[in-house]
Amino acid sequence: MTAYEKMTIEELKAEQKALSKKYGDLKSQGLSLDMSRGKPSTDQLDLSDDILTNVSSTKDAFTPSGTDVRNYGVLDGLPECRQLFADLLEVDVKNVIMDGNASLRVMFDYITQCMLPNALDDGWLAEGKPIKFLCPCPGYDRHFAILDYYHIEMISIDMYDDGPDIEQIKEAIKDEQVKGMFCVPKYSNPTGCTYSDEKVKAIAALKPAAKNFRVIWDNAYIIHDLVEEDEADKLLNIFPEAYKNGTEDMFFEVCSTSKITFSGAGVSAIAASERNIQAILERMGRQFISNDKINQLRHIRFLKDIDTLKAHMAKHRAILAPKFKAVDKAFCEGFSESGIATWSKPKGGYFINLDIMDGTAKRCAELCKEAGVTLTAPGAPFPYGKDPRDRNIRVAPSYPTPEELEISAEILVISARLAAIEKLLEKIG
Amino acid sequence: MTAYEKMTIEELKAEQKALSKKYGDLKSQGLSLDMSRGKPSTDQLDLSDDILTNVSSTKDAFTPSGTDVRNYGVLDGLPECRQLFADLLEVDVKNVIMDGNASLRVMFDYITQCMLPNALDDGWLAEGKPIKFLCPCPGYDRHFAILDYYHIEMISIDMYDDGPDIEQIKEAIKDEQVKGMFCVPKYSNPTGCTYSDEKVKAIAALKPAAKNFRVIWDNAYIIHDLVEEDEADKLLNIFPEAYKNGTEDMFFEVCSTSKITFSGAGVSAIAASERNIQAILERMGRQFISNDKINQLRHIRFLKDIDTLKAHMAKHRAILAPKFKAVDKAFCEGFSESGIATWSKPKGGYFINLDIMDGTAKRCAELCKEAGVTLTAPGAPFPYGKDPRDRNIRVAPSYPTPEELEISAEILVISARLAAIEKLLEKIG
Numbered sequence: 010m011t012a013y014e015k016m017t018i019e020e021l022k023a024e025q026k027a028l029s030k031k032y033g034d035l036k037s038q039g040l041s042l043d044m045s046r047g048k049p050s051t052d053q054l055d056l057s058d059d060i061l062t063n064v065s066s067t068k069d070a071f072t073p074s075g076t077d078v079r080n081y082g083v084l085d086g087l088p089e090c091r092q093l094f095a096d097l098l099e100v101d102v103k104n105v106i107m108d109g110n111a112s113l114r115v116m117f118d119y120i121t122q123c124m125l126p127n128a129l130d131d132g133w134l135a136e137g138k139p140i141k142f143l144c145p146c147p148g149y150d151r152h153f154a155i156l157d158y159y160h161i162e163m164i165s166i167d168m169y170d171d172g173p174d175i176e177q178i179k180e181a182i183k184d185e186q187v188k189g190m191f192c193v194p195k196y197s198n199p200t201g202c203t204y205s206d207e208k209v210k211a212i213a214a215l216k217p218a219a220k221n222f223r224v225i226w227d228n229a230y231i232i233h234d235l236v237e238e239d240e241a242d243k244l245l246n247i248f249p250e251a252y253k254n255g256t257e258d259m260f261f262e263v264c265s266t267s268k269i270t271f272s273g274a275g276v277s278a279i280a281a282s283e284r285n286i287q288a289i290l291e292r293m294g295r296q297f298i299s300n301d302k303i304n305q306l307r308h309i310r311f312l313k314d315i316d317t318l319k320a321h322m323a324k325h326r327a328i329l330a331p332k333f334k335a336v337d338k339a340f341c342e343g344f345s346e347s348g349i350a351t352w353s354k355p356k357g358g359y360f361i362n363l364d365i366m367d368g369t370a371k372r373c374a375e376l377c378k379e380a381g382v383t384l385t386a387p388g389a390p391f392p393y394g395k396d397p398r399d400r401n402i403r404v405a406p407s408y409p410t411p412e413e414l415e416i417s418a419e420i421l422v423i424s425a426r427l428a429a430i431e432k433l434l435e436k437i438g
Numbered sequence: 439m440t441a442y443e444k445m446t447i448e449e450l451k452a453e454q455k456a457l458s459k460k461y462g463d464l465k466s467q468g469l470s471l472d473m474s475r476g477k478p479s480t481d482q483l484d485l486s487d488d489i490l491t492n493v494s495s496t497k498d499a500f501t502p503s504g505t506d507v508r509n510y511g512v513l514d515g516l517p518e519c520r521q522l523f524a525d526l527l528e529v530d531v532k533n534v535i536m537d538g539n540a541s542l543r544v545m546f547d548y549i550t551q552c553m554l555p556n557a558l559d560d561g562w563l564a565e566g567k568p569i570k571f572l573c574p575c576p577g578y579d580r581h582f583a584i585l586d587y588y589h590i591e592m593i594s595i596d597m598y599d600d601g602p603d604i605e606q607i608k609e610a611i612k613d614e615q616v617k618g619m620f621c622v623p624k625y626s627n628p629t630g631c632t633y634s635d636e637k638v639k640a641i642a643a644l645k646p647a648a649k650n651f652r653v654i655w656d657n658a659y660i661i662h663d664l665v666e667e668d669e670a671d672k673l674l675n676i677f678p679e680a681y682k683n684g685t686e687d688m689f690f691e692v693c694s695t696s697k698i699t700f701s702g703a704g705v706s707a708i709a710a711s712e713r714n715i716q717a718i719l720e721r722m723g724r725q726f727i728s729n730d731k732i733n734q735l736r737h738i739r740f741l742k743d744i745d746t747l748k749a750h751m752a753k754h755r756a757i758l759a760p761k762f763k764a765v766d767k768a769f770c771e772g773f774s775e776s777g778i779a780t781w782s783k784p785k786g787g788y789f790i791n792l793d794i795m796d797g798t799a800k801r802c803a804e805l806c807k808e809a810g811v812t813l814t815a816p817g818a819p820f821p822y823g824k825d826p827r828d829r830n831i832r833v834a835p836s837y838p839t840p841e842e843l844e845i846s847a848e849i850l851v852i853s854a855r856l857a858a859i860e861k862l863l864e865k866i867g
Contacts, residue, residue, distance in 0.1 A: 046510070054508040055496050061732075065490045067483075079483040079700040081475070109538055111726035118725075121550055125563075126589055134554075134563060151724075158724040160555055271508040273728040295580075295587040296547075297540035299702040301730065303490075 040381030047359035147390035163392030172208030201355025213250035343422030469810030476788035576819035592821030601637035630784025642679035772851030
């Protein structure tokens with residue numbers, strides 16, 4: 010294949026004709042495929058079915074220390090469960106609280122806490138000025154949706170393979186109204202990159218003008234490797250670095266089992282400084298008497314310890330890795346030397362980040378949709394849903410079956426190529 | 439027994455001596471008893487153990503309409519579950535959303551939503567003036583704890599046997615900064631009263647100066663009768679009355695299964711107007727992708743329909759009613775004609791409301807504590823924890839065993855009588 014940029018009009022038109030034929034054939038199949046969300050597949054969910062039976066009677070419902078998990082109490086979560094997450098997050102158990110089924114809600118709630126009067130200060134809103142947030146992007150659309158809901162101004166920060174642009178961040182946080190930043194530091198959504206040690210250290214050493222600045226350290230893919238452990242990315246633990254810099258209150262870390270056990274029916278955990286933990290517990294004590302401890306007990310019985318957890322994640326990997334490989338193969342073959350696409354080859358997480366020709370992502374998604382393939386809305390990984398170069402497509406290979414994935418990837422490739430040709434012909438014409 | 443008020447100093451001193459002897463004997467037993475919280479007993483929890491096994495495999499995890507409850511999705515809750523709560527709350531299913539395990543968190547969250555920019559307006563805080571709330575009292579201490587956390591000014595409203603004082607409410611809501619009111623309309627916490635039809639109608643017809651006024655209609659004990667159904671209190675449904683008055687947006691109703699199935703591991707439901715439901719869903723869509731649908735499925739399989747739910751609640755009643763009777767008997771016998779106490783004889787709910795001699799509740803709780811009986815902190819059922827007459831004690835008979843209850847009630851009676859004698863002797867002296 011010749012690079013599209015170097016093709017003549019005639020070559021482009023011939024290519025367009027050939028692709029349109031293939032596209033028409035695929036479209037006529039009336040498919041309905043979905044690569045839009047990072048949703049586990051049914052066989053992944055089946056891996057955790059023991060959770061459905063491991064608390065199944067009165068005598069099962071007691072923890073080793075004698076707590077009846079069916080009744081009120083234990084605001085911060087079962088100690089056994091907190092210990093597992095302390096081990097996973099590499100922090101002391103006193104710095105860990107269990108929360109509900111959705112880490113997204115935990116983050117929404119924490120931003121809400123920071124906005125309103127809380128145990129630490131009067132909250133961001135009380136300052137009576139606009140609130141701004143830094144958004145390394147492409148990033149997670151649901152983070153931006155929280156900020157958007159609260160009319161918090163989003164400032165884009167460029168993302169590289171080793172994390173966000175530190176100089177841009179340093180410049181931005183000179184503004185006292187910049188109150189925080191969202192980070193997915195490991196297998197970032199959607200780029201799949203893991204922050205380098207240098208970047209983690211630089212973030213731990215930030216000195217924002219705002220005294221109540223918070224980094225939401227969303228460690229969503231903390232143990233979600235797509236490769237063997239020795240090849241997997243290693244993320245430097247933020248907290249020891251933060252303590253060295255005296256910035257430990259600046260970090261709010263979350264993770265959940267939504268992509269470890271059941272999506273929407275798992276448990277989440279928070280790691281934070283002693284001071285922040287106190288403030289969070291002060292608020293939690295007004296919100297509820299306890300989280301669902303039965304589900305916490307189910308989880309600790311099932312996941313047991315880090316080794317058991319790792320063995321469990323290896324089963325997810327066995328299902329997921331071939332799907333990522335299939336998409337990569339389809340992209341390699343389909344984009345060939347066309348020169349119109351680059352994409353990530355992540356070692357973990359749930360996404361492949363595809364960048365196609367500038368100004369063609371929306372058109373590509375349209376073509377996909379018409380042929381029955383739903384993609385994440387182009388632009389979603391950017392603040393206000395606006396991809397400045399209209400080139401980014403987040404591909405989520407987890408949910409479809411391998412067969413569905415093969416055809417979905419083919420349709421995506423053909424759509425991207427057709428969109429590129431349209432753009433080139435438009436330019437020339 | 440002579441009424442204490444009519445006793446001579448000598449009689450009081452003789453009574454004090456006799457009681458002190460009994461008190462000392464009881465105290466020397468080194469008891470540790472708790473009547474402080476409305477917590478179900480272990481045998482009540484056992485009634486719902488089928489919930490622990492009714493979703494126990496992959497094939498169990500699908501709803502009749504084919505939803506895999508182990509995966510993301512269905513923001514507003516399983517339709518089957520919403521239908522059950524629509525039937526219970528006597529509203530249309532379109533007016534019902536399922537939420538998490540704690541109705542307290544649902545209320546905390548809704549007040550938070552009302553304070554901040556939301557889908558309906560800029561929120562109470564944006565007006566830049568103090569926010570005030572009406573608190574019929576004695577009331578639920580955890581409601582007041584939410585208001586206290588947010589520095590919302592609490593205004594006490596007197597409670598009668600048929601509900602709160604409507605004239606006081608009408609006067610208070612002339613102030614535009616009065617933004618809402620908490621109500622536990624059925625088997626109110628702690629008085630046990632149920633609002634009369636007249637009061638419900640009057641509340642539905644309120645015309646507050648604040649356009650964004652909200653009544654938190656906490657129907658916590660909606661089906662928690664302590665008597666047979668035909669003798670039980672009936673609460674008039676607020677919504678038809680509200681729609682008649684065009685005030686439907688003013689009401690936010692919640693209930694949960696915390697005292698139906700498992701405390702802290704149940705499900706909660708919201709009922710509201712279409713407009714409010716839309717605004718709540720708009721926010722929920724930023725907070726999470728779904729609640730724990732496995733638990734929703736467990737609940738609908740277990741509770742099935744209103745008749746099954748009623749039969750289940752009859753089993754709770756069989757455990758609870760004798761406990762309430764035992765406390766009532768101990769009070770009847772122990773307070774006899776002393777004239778120092780009145781108490782409620784609720785037909786449902788979780789509390790007995792005990793009023794002892796003015797100015798003696800704190801002292802009584804102290805004496806109880808020294809003898810090993812923990813009571814709800816005196817004053818807790820009032821805004822800012824201050825009982826203006828220092829006479830109110832909330833008694834929670836659900837958790838202790840009948841034997842524990844007998845001795846706890848005896849200690850409470852003796853403590854109340856001792857505190858009354860101290861007060862009378864102080865007055866005379």
